[in-house]
Amino acid sequence: MSTAKVEEKLFQNRYKVDTGRPHISIKDPEICTNQCSSQQCAVCCPAGCYTQEGNGRIVLITDGCLECGTCRIICDDHRNVAWEYPRGGYGILFKFG
Amino acid sequence: MAEKFDVIVVGAGPSGNAAAYTLAKSGLKVLQLERGEYPGSKNVQGAILYSDALERIIPDFRDDAPLERHIIEQRMWMMDDESYMGAHYRSNTFNKPPYNRYTIIRAQFDKWFSQKVQEAGALLICETTVSDLIMDDDRVIGVQTDRMGGSVFADLVILADGVNSVLARKAGFRPELNPGDVALAVKEIHFMPQETIESRFNLSGDAGVVIEMVGKITKGMMGTGFLYTNKESLTIGVGCMLSDFKKQAVSPHQLLEDLKGHPSVKPLLEGGEMKEYAAHLIPEGGYKAIPQIYGNGWLVVGDSGMFVNSVHREGSNLAMTTGRIAAETVIGLAQEGLPFTARNLAAYRTALDNSFVMKDLKKYKNLPGIFHSNPQFFTTYPDLMSQAAQTMLTVNGIDKKSKEREIRRSFTHKRSLFGLMGDAFKMWRAFE
Ligand SMILES: Cc1cc2nc3c(=O)[nH]c(=O)nc-3n(C[C@H](O)[C@H](O)[C@H](O)COP(=O)(O)OP(=O)(O)OC[C@H]3O[C@@H](n4cnc5c(N)ncnc54)[C@H](O)[C@@H]3O)c2cc1C
Ligand code: SF4
Ligand code: SF4
Numbered sequence: 001m002s003t004a005k006v007e008e009k010l011f012q013n014r015y016k017v018d019t020g021r022p023h024i025s026i027k028d029p030e031i032c033t034n035q036c037s038s039q040q041c042a043v044c045c046p047a048g049c050y051t052q053e054g055n056g057r058i059v060l061i062t063d064g065c066l067e068c069g070t071c072r073i074i075c076d077d078h079r080n081v082a083w084e085y086p087r088g089g090y091g092i093l094f095k096f097g
Numbered sequence: 098m099a100e101k102f103d104v105i106v107v108g109a110g111p112s113g114n115a116a117a118y119t120l121a122k123s124g125l126k127v128l129q130l131e132r133g134e135y136p137g138s139k140n141v142q143g144a145i146l147y148s149d150a151l152e153r154i155i156p157d158f159r160d161d162a163p164l165e166r167h168i169i170e171q172r173m174w175m176m177d178d179e180s181y182m183g184a185h186y187r188s189n190t191f192n193k194p195p196y197n198r199y200t201i202i203r204a205q206f207d208k209w210f211s212q213k214v215q216e217a218g219a220l221l222i223c224e225t226t227v228s229d230l231i232m233d234d235d236r237v238i239g240v241q242t243d244r245m246g247g248s249v250f251a252d253l254v255i256l257a258d259g260v261n262s263v264l265a266r267k268a269g270f271r272p273e274l275n276p277g278d279v280a281l282a283v284k285e286i287h288f289m290p291q292e293t294i295e296s297r298f299n300l301s302g303d304a305g306v307v308i309e310m311v312g313k314i315t316k317g318m319m320g321t322g323f324l325y326t327n328k329e330s331l332t333i334g335v336g337c338m339l340s341d342f343k344k345q346a347v348s349p350h351q352l353l354e355d356l357k358g359h360p361s362v363k364p365l366l367e368g369g370e371m372k373e374y375a376a377h378l379i380p381e382g383g384y385k386a387i388p389q390i391y392g393n394g395w396l397v398v399g400d401s402g403m404f405v406n407s408v409h410r411e412g413s414n415l416a417m418t419t420g421r422i423a424a425e426t427v428i429g430l431a432q433e434g435l436p437f438t439a440r441n442l443a444a445y446r447t448a449l450d451n452s453f454v455m456k457d458l459k460k461y462k463n464l465p466g467i468f469h470s471n472p473q474f475f476t477t478y479p480d481l482m483s484q485a486a487q488t489m490l491t492v493n494g495i496d497k498k499s500k501e502r503e504i505r506r507s508f509t510h511k512r513s514l515f516g517l518m519g520d521a522f523k524m525w526r527a528f529e
Contacts, residue, residue, distance in 0.1 A: 006350040006374075009350070010374060012373055013373055013374060013375075038343075038346070040342075040346065043346045044343060044348070044349065046281065046283045047350075047376065066374075066375060068281060069261040069274075069279075069378050070339060070378065072273075073273065073279060074276055074342070074343050076275070083263075084228075084263065085263060086132075088224040088225040088226040089132075089223070089224030089225075091139075093133070093134055093138045094137070094138055094139065094141065094203070094204050094373065095373055096202045096203070096204050096205075096286045096372070096375075097137055097138075097141045097142065097144075097207075097373075
């Protein structure tokens, strides 16, 4: 079974990162820590942008985001993800798609 | 930009390009806005292109469109962890022009289509995200962008902004997507020499093969895998319903890794160079999930309107067809000097209802529900089929009649005879 890390895959992609202006954010981190037992964003983001910290906190880094929308839709119990597209021209740049 | 346009089209995917092309050709003043660096830079598809929908817009597209391979063989694999059971259909009639289906690479295809749109007279501005619709009461009168520092106005705005349609949601035209109405697909592209692909898949010239896969590869989730041949690359991917990803807590990335490592798939990818990893949603809710698609000063086309036939894996063709029909509706109204009110734009919905788009989606309207409440179609059956084949094909001194009995027993053991008949009935009803 191959077990390439998702970071290795993302390395093949082209991005134009809008430094300091993440297009997605967690509305209330307290909800993630205290009310969301499944924390499905950490499992289901195809780019691994959400990671679980030991203390129940969720850290979101959008640099490798593929702009799919999964994290927003899958957080339907708490609607805790503020989701926009990056500014024009920024973000993922598919060479093939 | 103080200029006013007849129509603003948001998005330069197949639906937006079809609409903008048709509108511009008729002489209307069209502005198209795209958030990507170039059209296609945000877009993901398998990708199979169905000729018919494009032919109705650009009849001679074959002359210069970037097409990869025309498809002469379709394989359907039902898989468990070790095996697949397959039906392959290959016909030389598919190898005679004009070809009916092609594999494409979206970043290249969208760029080509967009070139045609601009040649037809539309103004395209890229690297521009539309952040909001500008409303006057309940009428859309323009768009707010993040680029030109302001607003652009038009008599009509066509939302061709894809499955997530942030704009339609913000404007309250439709609710947030339901995890049960969208699939998440992840895919990779692997490059290898043309000769390798041709010998591995028994191909010559520009002919190609597609493989669709169901079974244990989706780990009990409702979904499918796919492997398509391009000229010098293979596309491998897998997609499942978001509600299932959530429920089963499966990592999409690992799901794809496992599919790539399947003993029947791995040798096909051997030696290839992976050059991109992509993810995208597919609206798979079908007919019942279609939102309001017209209103005062606005229309919705393509994925934004949930126009995908998941049973037949058709999306880009519905995108182009809805884009074209929307444009034709608008041209008709403009010619009669009628305003773009909801009442007049309702003709778009009527035209779609009378086209194959709605007829097909209506035909399968119960299917998503059936698959949701009956996961055995994706788990138990592929497993049983494989076991049955193995039992019959293993030569071990047991007579064939006993083997048949064993197979029958294993089927009814895993699922009652009543359940099996019920399933057959549900499928028959859904496809009828
Ligand atoms: C993995 C996968 C495999 C598929 N396989 C097939 C297949 O084999 N055959 C098939 O026919 N279909 C297939 N589909 C479906 C097909 O890709 C879609 O139905 C089709 O792309 C829809 O076209 P569209 O123009 O409506 O949307 P999109 O192609 O998504 O285009 C939307 C465009 O709008 C732009 N945009 C969005 N928001 C804004 C904004 N606010 N401002 C400016 N621009 C914006 C985007 O950048 C994008 O260019 C597949 C889909 C996926 C994900
Ligand atoms: S699913 Fe939503 S609420 Fe739960 S951890 Fe993720 S972002 Fe927070
Ligand atoms: S949009 Fe998709 S890729 Fe980006 S953070 Fe959300 S789930 Fe991950």
